[in-house]
Amino acid sequence: MRYVIIGGDAAGMSAAMQIVRNDDQAEITVLEKGSIYSYGQCGLPYVVGGLIESTEKLIARKVETFRSKYGIDARILHEATSVNPQERIVTGTNHENGQPFEVPYDKLLIATGGSPLLPLWKGVTAENIHVVKTIPDTVRLLNDLRDDVEEVVIIGAGYIGLELAENIHRLKKKIRIIQRGSQIASMFDPDMAELLQLEAERNGVIVTLNEEVQAIEDGQVKTNGNTYKADLIIVSVGIRPNTAFLKQTGIRMLENGAIVVNDKLETSIPGIYAAGDCATHFHIVKQKPDYIPLGTTANKQGRIAGLNMAGKLRTFKGVAGTSVIKFFDLIAASTGLTETQLNKSGIPYKTSSIQTTNKAGYYPDAEPLHLKLLYHRDTGRLLGGQAIGKSGAEKRIDVLAAALFNRMTIEELEDLDLSYSPPVNGVWDPLQQAARRAK
Structure with a gap:
C-alpha cells in the first residue's frame, strides 16, 4: 500500500x-x-x-x-x-x-x-513585519529583537499575540497590543477577558482596543485613530x-x-x-x-x-474548543461556547459566575479564582465555561470539558466526586459552587 x-x-x-x-x-x-x-x-x-x-x-x-x-x-x-x-x-x-x-x-x-493571516495594509512588506508560526519565523524574530529595539507593537490579541507579549516583555521591551475589537482574548467573554487586560496593564503592557490598522509606514503603525511608533511589528490575527x-x-x-x-x-x-x-x-x-x-x-x-x-477503524469524537493560556501571573482556560457564540447560534442560555478561591479559603496561600458556567436555559445542559486565576483554572476547565463530552447538565456537576484537601481545593469545588449558585 x-x-x-x-x-x-x-x-x-x-x-x-x-x-x-x-x-x-x-x-x-x-x-x-x-x-x-x-x-x-x-x-x-x-x-x-x-x-x-x-x-x-x-x-x-x-x-x-x-x-x-x-x-x-x-x-x-x-x-x-x-x-x-x-x-x-x-x-x-x-x-x-x-x-x-x-x-x-x-x-x-x-x-x-x-x-498566518496577513492583511493587505498599506506599506506591508515581508521585511517590516513578523509572524510566528514556524521555527524559521522564530529565528528571524530573535535575530531582529536587537538591543536597539525598544518599542514592539503586536497586532492581534489571541493566544499567540498574548503569549508573545508576555515573553517579549521578559526582554525588557515596551509592548503595545493593538486589537480592532472591544476586548482582548476573544475566546473569553468580555467580563472574563477584562481580567486579562488588567493583568496586561499591571505589567506595563499597553492595550489599545477598537482601533483598526490601516498602514505600516516609516517605522510606525497607523490605525483609524492614531499613529504609534514601532521598532518591530508582529502580526497575529489568525x-x-x-x-x-x-x-x-x-x-x-x-x-x-x-x-x-x-x-x-x-x-x-x-x-x-x-x-x-x-x-x-x-x-x-x-x-x-x-x-x-x-x-x-x-x-x-x-x-x-x-x-x-491502515485499516484500524477509529472515529474522531470531536472537540469542545478546550484551551488554556498562561499570561503573566494568570492561568486562563476555557471550553465550549462563549456568550458571543451562543448569541450568534440562537441557543437560549443562562450563566453562573463566581469569584471564589482555588483551595480552602482559610488555607494560607489561597488565591482568587474567577469561574463562569454557561448552560441551556431550558434543559440545564452545560454549554461552556471559563476560569481565570493564578492557579487551578485548568483543572476546573478540564473537568468541565469532560462534562461537555458526556452531555451533562449543570445540576449533575454537583454529583461529581471531586478531590478535596485544604491545600488544593475547597470542600465544594469551584465548579460545584457555580452549579449550586445557578440553582
Whole structure:
C-alpha cells in the first residue's frame, strides 16, 4: 500500500507513525515544504522569551530518524502544488533542485496545516513585519529583537499575540497590543477577558482596543485613530488553512478553506484524508463541523487518520474548543461556547459566575479564582465555561470539558466526586459552587 502524506508536522507524522505500527507492508512518503519535521509550534513564544533555550529543544524527532529508524521516505523542501484524485498522483516542486516531482498514492493524507493571516495594509512588506508560526519565523524574530529595539507593537490579541507579549516583555521591551475589537482574548467573554487586560496593564503592557490598522509606514503603525511608533511589528490575527492548491480537486471545504472531514477523517473524495489545522473539527456542543486549530487536536486527528488509513477503524469524537493560556501571573482556560457564540447560534442560555478561591479559603496561600458556567436555559445542559486565576483554572476547565463530552447538565456537576484537601481545593469545588449558585 502506497501512503502519501503532505505535511511533516503534528498531524502528518502522528498519522505516519500509526501507519508504520499497523501496516508492515506500508510504503510511506511524506512531502514537507519546509526543512524541519515534527516540532512543537506552541513552544515558540517561550523560545522568544528565553524560557526555552533554543528551537532545537522543540523538535520531537529529526527527519533522519523517520528515515533510518522507521523507513519513511521523509522528504524536505518538497512542496505539493496539485493533487489528481482520478489518477491518484501528487505533483509539486522540489525546492532543493528546482525540479518538478510526481508521487503516486493509494491513500493520501493532507496535513498541510495553516499559515498566518496577513492583511493587505498599506506599506506591508515581508521585511517590516513578523509572524510566528514556524521555527524559521522564530529565528528571524530573535535575530531582529536587537538591543536597539525598544518599542514592539503586536497586532492581534489571541493566544499567540498574548503569549508573545508576555515573553517579549521578559526582554525588557515596551509592548503595545493593538486589537480592532472591544476586548482582548476573544475566546473569553468580555467580563472574563477584562481580567486579562488588567493583568496586561499591571505589567506595563499597553492595550489599545477598537482601533483598526490601516498602514505600516516609516517605522510606525497607523490605525483609524492614531499613529504609534514601532521598532518591530508582529502580526497575529489568525491563520488560514493551507489548502489553496486543492481547489481544482473538488474536495469539499468550508468558506475559509478548511477541508470538511467525517469522523474517520475522510474527505469527500475516496482515498483522501485530512487532519490538523487544514481540516474541520467536529464541535460536540454545536454538533457540526467547526474550525478550531489547536495542537492537541492536530495530534489526535493525525493519529486517528493514520489508524483508519491502515485499516484500524477509529472515529474522531470531536472537540469542545478546550484551551488554556498562561499570561503573566494568570492561568486562563476555557471550553465550549462563549456568550458571543451562543448569541450568534440562537441557543437560549443562562450563566453562573463566581469569584471564589482555588483551595480552602482559610488555607494560607489561597488565591482568587474567577469561574463562569454557561448552560441551556431550558434543559440545564452545560454549554461552556471559563476560569481565570493564578492557579487551578485548568483543572476546573478540564473537568468541565469532560462534562461537555458526556452531555451533562449543570445540576449533575454537583454529583461529581471531586478531590478535596485544604491545600488544593475547597470542600465544594469551584465548579460545584457555580452549579449550586445557578440553582
